Amino acid sequence: MRIIFMGTPDYAEAILERIINTADMEVVAVYTQPDKPVGRKKVITPPVVKTLAQKHGIAVYQPNRLRDSETVEELLKIEVDYIVVAAYGQILPLEILQHAPCINLHASILPQYRGASPIQQTLLNGDKKTGVTAMLMDVGLDTGDILKIDEIDVSDDEMVETLFDRLTTTASELTIDILKNFNSYEPVKQDESLATHCAKISKHDGEVSFTDATELYNKYRAFTPWPAIYLESGLKLKSIKLEEKISNNENGKILLIDKDSIVVGCEKGSIRIFKIQPASKKEMDILSYINGKRLTLADTIS
Structure with missing residues (x-):
C-alpha cells in the first residue's frame, strides 16, 4: 500500500519508522513542518521526521501552510491508499481529507483531551489510564470518527518522558494494525458531550x-524537563516527590530536614524536595541551598 505520512516531533518519527520497516507498506511522501531555529544560537534545524525520511530516500514536503492551493494541488497528484497523521501541527483542508482515508493517531482516549498537550493533561489530572486513539480525520480538531483505542495504565509517579515513550510505542503498533485491517474496523462517532480540550504548553504553565x-x-x-516547575521567585524544583496529600500546613514551611532532602508543607499535603535550581544558577541539592540561605525548621521556602 502507498502512504503519505504527516508528522513532526519524536512521536511522529517513531510511527514513521515503524511504517517504513513494515513489509508491503511504501511511504511515498512525508509532510512535516519547516526547519526552525533551535537553541540559544538559533541554529536552523530540520524536524526529526524530515531527517528520517531523507535517510530512506523519501520525498519531503515542508509547506508553511498546507491549505495553500499550490500545496494542495501538488499533494493531490500523489496516488496513495492512506494518509497517516501524527502530531503534524497543521489542519488538513477538505480536499486532502477527501483524497484518501486520513488516519490520525492521537495520544489520548478521545473525545477526552483534544488538542495539543494530551500527555501532559493526563498527568496534570492524575489520571490512572490513558491511551492512543486511531481516528478518521474530519475538518475539526480531533473530532473524527474513532476506529480503535488502545489503552495503557498510568502509575501515580509516572513522568511525562516515560509516558511519552510508552504511548509512542502503543501508537506505532496501533498504526500498523489499522493500516493492515482498515476495512475490518467500523468508525464510531465521538460523544461530543464528553469532549474536553487541552492547549499548547507555555513556559508560564x-x-x-x-x-x-x-x-x-x-x-x-507533566512539566519536567520542560517548561520545568518553578516558584514565583524563579526557584526551580528539579527533583521532588509527593510526601502526603491531606495534612494542613503553612504555605512553604520546612517541616523536616533529612540527610538528602527536606519536607515542605503545602496548604494541603506536603512534598519532599531533593534538588533545586536558583534563578540563573546551576542545579544543586536542597541541603546546600538551605544551608547557604541559613534556613532551618519552620522557615519558609520561597
Missing part, C-alpha cells in the same frame, strides 16, 4: 506554589 501538594506534584510530572 510551569509556575507553582505550595498550595496543594498533589497539584504541585502532578505539574512536576
